[in-house]
Amino acid sequence: MAATSLHWSCCFFPSEDAVEGNGRVQSGMLAVPINLRMAGLAQQGSCSIRRCKTGGVRKLSGSALQARAKKRSYDPNPEDDLSDDQLHSSDGRQKALEAAMHDINGSFGKGSVAVLGRAGGALVETFPSGCLTLDLALGGGYPKGRIVEIYGPESSGKTTLALHAIAEIQKQGGNAMLVDAEHCFDPYYSKNLGVDVENLIVCQPDSGEMALETADRMCRSGAVDIIVIDSVSALTPRAEIEGEIGMQQMGLQARLMSQALRKMSTNAARAGCTIIFLNQIRYKVAVMYGNPEVTSGGLALKFFASLRIDIRNIGKIKSPTGDDDVGIKSRVRVQKSKVSRPYKQAEFDIIFGEGICRLGCMLDSSEAVGVVVRKGAWYSFGETRLGQGRDKVVQFLRDYPAVCADIEKAVRERIAEIMTTKRDYGGPNNTAEVYAGLNEEEMLSEESLGELD
Structure with missing residues (x-):
């Protein structure tokens, strides 16, 4: 029978004189074509099964078979393999599970896989935001080791909210970093908000690649508790900087953000560092129905962020005489939350020169x-x-x-x-x-x- 179908393979049964002392199979064997879908010999491990091709059969030596069997095995102790009856029992399944987890942790490091109840630390830790009404809406504050996005129109309080978060981390003895991509950091205003500007780490990058790479390296160090990037819209790709004004640069910033977030999300979780991205709003063209607003930087940040906060300016605060504006009223909406209930709102006052x-x-x-x-x-x-x-x-x-x-x-x-x-x-x-x-x-x-x- 010509072995031309991929559904057929050859199983070789050696005779008594067909095997030498070194375990190599000689040519004096009987080749019997079998159907792997009907016979279960692939799971028995009692014979060598090879896929046939037109014009011949590839032979496997005994050492090659042993290497392949070892590669497929999850159990580091092959002599302790379970039988089919043991594997279907609850004790057998538990033993196989523990053996697989032991093998994975041995290959990729301790703690790569773990039973959640034994590992502990399932609840996400939080720290205060500097605004108690916002803490109530967030269920305690900002989550540690997560990515947070704060977006809204101009003069709505995005930077003020981020600076208050930095101040709260510093009050707890932590280290904070500000990536000032907009190059508009005001140390005097920050000091009035409670920020320890003397110990604040500030980076004013030349390009978006430099900003994100610097933030990622500081995050991987494990010595920084919060990183604020102000803002996503100001993260200019190097190719756009080197090009001429007016050149068409399609999707450069979106690709940059997507690539960076794939690394930073994992590193932030391991280091317990909260990364806050401030983002601006743009408007879609010719939108007749629905919300025309969209945030810059592509869609990756929306997916990687565990918390997305929409902040708006809803009014002015007048002086006691009513002549001057001394502040604004802001409203935040928890647009997305993986750590608490979303769509809650909070309102607070921002006083000019003083903060929240x-x-x-x-x-x-x-x-x-x-x-x-x-x-x-x-x-x-x-x-x-x-x-x-x-x-x-x-x-x-x-x-x-x-x-x-x-x-x-x-x-x-x-x-x-x-x-x-x-x-x-x-x-x-x-x-x-x-x-x-x-x-x-x-x-x-x-x-x-x-x-x-």
Whole structure:
């Protein structure tokens, strides 16, 4: 029979005098064509199976067969191979699983694969954002070891939000780096926001390749806790810099970002370094229906980011006399989150020259979780009456920092309790169930619950 079909192979059964002492098969063998799909000899390992080709059969020596069998085996101890009956039992499957994991960890390093319950550290660690209302929306703060994107229109508070995150990391004793691709870093404003500018690592790159390579190397060092890249739109590829203005350069920045993020996402997770990308908004041309807004840098950042925050300017803050603008009101929306419930919103005030109004955020978030109770126009924290009206309460907190610290501690404890006991993922289906354990005086109004959703 001509062995021309790929569905057929030859199995050679040697006679008694067909095998020499060195284990090599001689030519005096009987070749029997078999169908591999009907016979199960490939799994038995009792014979040498080779695919036939027109014009001859390739022979395998005994050493080649042993090498191939060793390559296919996951068990580092072939003498401990399990039989079919043992393999189908629960103990046999567990033994095979442990052997496979041991072999993989031996090849790629300890911890390459692990059972999640034994490994520990399944929950993602967070650090404060510098805005308590945003921490409430994020479920505790920014995640460590993840990629975060903050995008929005001009003068909406993107850089301010990132600088507050740097300040919080430095307060905890960590190291921070700012990649100033826009070359517009203001050390005086940063210092007013609480940034330790003397110990801040700053890079003002000449090209996008330099910016991303520098950030990746600092991330791999394991000595930096947060890296802020301001901004994606300013990451200019080297080919575009060397070319003439007006030349068509299609997709250079998107390819650059895609290549860099494939490396940086893994390195950030291993080092526990949070990378925050600030991004600008562009508009699609001739869009009749739907949202015409799009962020620059391609689509890779949208997929690699564990957290995407949309920030908008929603109004101005007037001076007490009403003559001047002293700040803006900003609203953030958690557009994407892999670590908490998405689509939550938070609002805060940004005062020119001072940054986010910390006391106002504290008052709003404490009222949202029931730490501070408002009855009419009066606010109270436990047995302490804070004052009448929001502005007077903010001034009271400014005059009594000890009370302010107690309120902040209580709010963070309540946020941690909500996230650990009734986590949004796999937990209650609505925000009202999250606060079901609060007493009547601490219950939120329906309007407040709707804002949190």
